[in-house]
Amino acid sequence: MNVQYVFELFGTFFFAISGAMAVQDKGQDWFGAGFMGFITAIGGGSLRDILLGSYPLVWIGDIHFLYAILLGVVAAFFFHKYLLRLPRMFVIFDTLGISFFTILGAEKALSLGVRPEIAAIMGMFTAVMGGVIRDTLINEMPVLFRKEIYATACLIGATCYLLLDHFTTLDRDVNLLLGAGVIILIRVLAVKFKLSLPAFK
Amino acid sequence: MNVQYVFELFGTFFFAISGAMAVQDKGQDWFGAGFMGFITAIGGGSLRDILLGSYPLVWIGDIHFLYAILLGVVAAFFFHKYLLRLPRMFVIFDTLGISFFTILGAEKALSLGVRPEIAAIMGMFTAVMGGVIRDTLINEMPVLFRKEIYATACLIGATCYLLLDHFTTLDRDVNLLLGAGVIILIRVLAVKFKLSLPAFK
């Protein structure tokens, strides 16, 4: 039960909360909310593992992830009013979630023997594709395309991690925290100053 | 050519009919209808097998499923007026389809060595994800989120099957029929009395 594992469980828990809350104004029932929390939490990591052919998928091999998701859905139900009044806290949770998922996803891909460019993409996919699948299912334009610098931050953070891993002799955990820190920093600056990438055309 | 196999082929056939008919008021051509019937029929089982890493996928390993789908699309074309005048019959077909797909899906997952909680989810996925993919492709809110107790019934039925399988010494076929029976019963009651789960918020 190391620190990284705890981070993964917490990230899953927070993703489940955000997934369940995403449908709250759609007249969904309990099942729909739970289903959405589930898809959001497992979507990115599952897609990464399927693309890489890495079995069993994390949540299928380790039942704790399923319970973290159930807890997240229940938490979303009981604390949603509180969470809605604290949108800033919600952004913090989301930012922590995507930053750690990105680095852990990139690291896993790298450990499976792919090139660093592919590992960076897999890190980003791990963080954002759960939300993309969720938004697609409820017929909304994926948040990926609407938010201030979001998936881009993940891609940059993953790249930093991979560069540090390749070119320095820093400890793996230090690299991990630095990579995640880059993502957090970019997101905080992007939200604070409403930064966005130049429009395509 | 045992009874279970016949059930699977019939379920595939009925899912193809419902998939092809789902696009009938969208101005689709023959190809679009066939494509939709195909996706609806194979989507759930394919997703289950991909998530579990179980190859070859059922319809790729056994060509009979493809022909069952083609027959379903042709049947949808010739009998659609008849089917539309008998919506009740349509609900019966759909209910039989999801109930057997759920139990067979859960059983397959279990036989691949996953935990019962995961097997229950896989059973439900087998039954409902083909329709979810279909609805997402045509930009409709998945039926999963609109219908009276639907995927929930699958999850409950799968759980009953798994409990019976684990805690009793009943014959496998008896468990299968009891599990499917639970799903059918819940669906019939839900449709008849317009039952639905409490809204999430």
Place this chain on the structure above:
Amino acid sequence: MNVQYVFELFGTFFFAISGAMAVQDKGQDWFGAGFMGFITAIGGGSLRDILLGSYPLVWIGDIHFLYAILLGVVAAFFFHKYLLRLPRMFVIFDTLGISFFTILGAEKALSLGVRPEIAAIMGMFTAVMGGVIRDTLINEMPVLFRKEIYATACLIGATCYLLLDHFTTLDRDVNLLLGAGVIILIRVLAVKFKLSLPAFK
């Protein structure tokens, strides 16, 4: 570095252009456009390989495809005005792309040991599913259902290739060109004479 490989890289490049340009009037930023180009270019082949359990996926095993995609996105940015004024050239690129992807996809599936009926479907999936995923993500009805005879042309061309491969002793490359030629011919005729399949109902 044979001819087929060059065709695959060019097809990937053109698909990335069409994917990036698909979002140009959606107010996307650079990242969104690149993401769309990426999904469009790798979606069909990735789905085929995942369904067949063939690892590693082409673009994960060979980094050149990733660079072909990046080039395509950059090309879309610099030449989009030019491309928009030449819609006919765009149709030509797209037609060349789907025709070669179809035949190469069908051939790969066949080489993995599936039946010809399945190989034909896999060929068609390779060509059209990238676009289907792209359209689904941006909440548009997949082009597959809107365009004149499109996926149908792929299915017919793949079938021709497989029949030639099975019943004649023609050289593989000749079969490949004949199969692709059938798709191009059907598409050209369909666009020129605005042909479409009969509506389903």
